Amino acid sequence: MLTRQEQMELILDHYENPRHKQALADAEAVVEGGNPGCGDIVKVYLKVQDGHVVAAFEGEGCTISQASASYLMAEVNGKTLEEVLTIDQEDLMENLGKEIVQQRTRCATLSLETLRAAIRKREREQMIKNSH
8 A cells, every 4th residue: 555645656656657648649539528617638549469458548628537548448458358447446546645635526427437438438339240
């Protein structure tokens, strides 16, 4: 378990040095999510390659929303879709530092909600493609 100071450093590190912050030209699904309350925007790019997730994001907004997106992309890359789908809001908030992000739940979970929407979009498009 990280100390509060370590959690703050983790969030700041992901905000200042974001991981997987780029567009994926060959993404199978791209979904943009927003948090009107504080102007956060996270756009998730998703593809599945050899059974494993490749994900990236672009966005702007508060420290927590952008750090959360960076952290989540680092977590999910290389995992199977099934593994990614087991990540819930509690896990994400706990890993970021629940005490720090609990007042900003929507900011902290925007990336997860947007990633889930991208997975659903990819699945719909795969079903349509396979039915033709």
